[in-house]
Amino acid sequence: MNVATLTFPTDIALPEWLQACLLEYRSSSGSSSDAPLADADLICEAFNFAYSLHEGQYRASGEPYIAHPVAVAGLLRDLGGSAAMIAAGFLHDVIEDTDVTAEEIEQRFGIEVRRLVEGVTKLSKFNFSSKTERLAENFRRMFLAMAQDIRVIVVKLADRLHNMRTLEYLPDEKRRRIALETREIFAPLANRLGIGRFKWELEDLAFKYLEPEAYRAIRQLVADKRIDREARLERVATTLQERLDQLGIRCYDISGRPKHLYGIYEKMQRQQKSFEEIYDIAAIRIIVETNDECYRALAVVHDAFRPIPGRFKDYIGLPKPNRYQSLHTVVIGNTGRPLEVQIRTLEMHHVAEYGIAAHWKYKETGNSYAKLSTDDEKFTWLRQLLEWQNDLKDAQEYLESVKGNLFDDDVYVFTPGGDVIALAQGSTPIDFAYRIHTEVGNHCAGAKVNDRMVTLDTPLKNGDIVEIITQKNSHPSLDWLNFAVTPGAKNRIRQWYKRSHRDANILRGRELLEKELGKRGFEALLKSEPMQATAERCNYQSPEDLLAALGYGEVTLNLVLNRLREAIKARQPIVAVPKEESTNTLLHPATSNTPVQPVARSKTSPIVGVEGLLYSLAGCCNPVPGESIIGVVTMGGRGISIHRQGCSNTENVPGERLIPVSWNTTEGNSRPQTYPVQVQIEVIDRVGVLKDILSRLSDYNINVRSAQVKTFPGQTAVINLGIDIIDHEQLERIFTQIRKMSDVLQLRRISQVDEQPGG
Known part of the structure; x- marks a missing residue:
């Protein structure tokens, strides 16, 4: 790129930092096209490239589109992002919104910038059957990119934050959809990465559009009480400052800070209290130099004001999963009202505000881009999300698992060796066992909590020491699904159950295929090269594996038949036959x-x-x-x-x-609109499974004529449904959707014999 092409745009106001960067670049001689770009050069050329590509594009607000990438780059710079991150902020929309390819970005700006931009690019150029599937695929791709470079999600969060700041210009329905996605996915992601300043603003902005009346009411109440609150906090801060000075404890800052609006609203809803009954609308924050001084300052606070029993939390000794560290205590203040006090070091405060951005931790590779070490305990939650990429095929189930894993309502327990394990609230020894290892969960026979035998459905509490007792011949029980809490544990229980029924699934797969192909020559066909090729085309090692997958529903009968036809055609010429003839005729014309x-x-x-x-x-x-x-x-x-x-x-x-x-496929025929079909579904017995299946059918406008459920204590349940179908294509489509449900073990079409051909 020629240095002379860099100009100051006249259609937007550039931030001072970018103006200074451009001036410095324009005054330099530029860089050789063969040499890697210096930081300032990289940032300036990325801006100029994005500006030229987005020229003529405008946002819903009417401002030039380039204002958005500039704002995103600025947010990343404020977080302390590298030049590659800031460049990715400028370029994050060019693959999606212009004709530029990822290869061209790599050629101009290097592999590091390309990976960051690709990681945040939406899948808008791909086609999906539903918005849910599109959203799930977006997150699958994003989490995979995060495993390559955790900075991907930081760029994405900056992108989402600026979009939320300008959400008012979009239609109401779209505002609510984006705000809900922000609250359920992106704010928890910011929290998991410890970026407090992003989390709080994302939550407040989502709150503004999802509950506008409550948002306005709380904002007004907080504003009305501001003067009294600040005076009260000032008196407490003065008292504490004097006592800290007397003990020689260096205090960088001691001040009151208001809680963000959504945090107040959430507490009101959770505790069913009015605004006046919430005492910790604001808190005193004390920032000292060392860990030792944190505990000394805590003693000063408890000496000056009466602590409330049970309201002390030591996040220094036991940090949160996002590495947040601080001492929290609640005391009775000067006015007789409870007051929260937070004590931390300057480094802890920086981590609380900037999270992962406060201490980027990478492994340098030959390509000089940052790669996440998934062994790092900070990213246990990300490893779990990656494990579900292949396990959870259903888009809705995957999204629910993502949401459940991101929220920060964890309980902290210990292994007998003293290692800390973070689990979701309400987790049981079964969840703990599967968190340790899949085989520990699969062979769990009992559990001890604090050296006492407990039942496997016992909820775990903070500080519990949990020991799992295993036996070689033990195996999961379907009852575990009734009290397992974490998606990972539930999924592994289901996976074990599916594998344990392999023989039945193979038999079912044989029946399905034999019914379509006919019995003549079927055994020889199973051992043939075309069948082996078909199995490999469907990503299975052997025909037996393919039959098991067909029996369980991981692959559809139509897919197997199509792949088999292709394999046979590749080996020998096929005599043309009418479409109406059987699949067996196609194989043996x-x-x-x-x-x-x-x-x-x-x-x-x-x-x-x-x-x-x-x-x-x-x-x-x-x-x-x-x-x-x-x-x-x-x-x-x-x-x-x-x-x-x-x-x-x-x-x-x-x-x-x-x-x-x-x-008769001729238009205008008088055939009935629907045809009766009987189906039988074997499911893991749980409350609501029939409702979920009927909901899937309703989504596809399938009429259900009859429904019968048979349950057996400690075993699977069988559901017989009579449904009305338009054609075979619709039947296959709905079968595919039902088979994706994790609780469905087998699905087959059954017959009601009311007429014999020879009768």
Whole structure:
């Protein structure tokens, strides 16, 4: 890039730091195109590149779009971000909003900037079946990028914070959606990274748009009480300052600080109290030099004011998962009202404000970009999110797990060796066991808490010492799902149960495939090269693994059949046959026993080939449009019975009674809108599982005609549903959605035999 191309834009006001950077760059001679850019050069060229690309683009507020990247870069600079981070702040939208590629960014600015920009780029250029799936994929991609470089999420948080600051210009529905996502995902992420200043502002801005009336009311109440509050805090601060000086404790700062508005609102809701009943609207913060002085200052506070029992927390000895450290105590102040006091060192205060940005910790690689060490205990929560990437296929379940893992309501317990384990509130020994290791959880036979035997559903409390007793022949129980709290534990229990039913899943997969392909030559086909190739194309090592996945529902029957056809076509020519013939005919075209005759299409009958004849759909297999079908001339003058190709009731029917038929796909036919289908679902028995399944069906406008649930103590439950389906494609679509649910173990189509072909 030519130095002379750098100019000061006239359409926006640049911050002073950027103006100074540009002036310094313009006065220099520039840098060689072959040499890495210096920090100031990198920042200036990134700004200039982004400015030229976003020229002519405007935000909803009407201001030039470049104002947003400039603001994001400024936030990153305030956090102490590197030149690469600031450059990524300028460039974070160019891949999404312009024709620039990631490769071009790497060529101009290096691999480090490219990885940061790619990590925060949304998946707007990909197609997903729902907003939920799109959102889940966005977060999956973002967390994977975070594992490469934790700074990715810091850039993303800066991007979200500025968007929240300018949210007022968007339509109300979009404002609420973005605000809710901010509260549920991004504010907890900021908290997990310890970036307090981002967390508080994100929460308050989300509060402003999600509960506008409550926001205005609390803001007014805080403003009205400000003078009295500041006077009261000043008196307390003066008293403490004098006593600290007498003991020679150096105090960098002692002052009152108001709590952010959403924190006040949340406490009011949680404790069901009015604003006047919340005593810690503000707190005194004491900043000293050393850890030892923190505890000495605590003694001064407790000597000057009466402490309230049970309200002391030592986050220095036991830091929060985001590395927050401080001493918290609540005392009775000068006015007789409770007052919170926080004591920390200057370094602790910096970490509380800036979090991970206060002490970037990286492993340098040959590519000179920062990579997260996932062994670092600070990022246990991120490792768990990464583990769920493959385990939780369902988008909604994945999002719920993400939200549950991000919120900072943890309980801290100890292993017998003294290691600290952070778990969600309400966690039990089962959650603890699976946090230690999957095999510890799978072989858990009992637990001791503080050297006493307890039941596995006992909630753990802060400071508990937990010991898990294992036995080789022990295994998970379905009952554990009723009291396990953490998503990781629940998922591992389900995964064990699925694996333990492998033989049944293989058998079910064989039945599904055999029903479509026919029995003739099926065993040979399973051992053939095309079947092995099909398994590998579906990412399984063997046909047996593929059958197990098919039986459980990890892959659909249509996918397996399509891959199998492709594998066979790659090995030998296939004789062309009508679409209406069975899959078995596609695999063995030269030996099909079914006569193929041209038939006239009717615009009034849903079945082609039975014009003028009495016919009915067979209740034994309930065929639906889109499936291959065959007609059977019934005994006793009841006309033609329409069966699915491969129906077991047609296997022994003489060839002269078989009639080639097909579905009428001509527009304007008078076929019914829906067809009855019976399905059977084996599920892990829990409260609400039927409701969840019915909700999925409702989302796809599927009518449920009947529902029956059979439960067995200590075992799985069986749900039989009668549903109305438009065609086979819709049936496969809803089967795929139900199979994605983690509680669903098996799903199959069943028959109600109300007519025999030979009857």
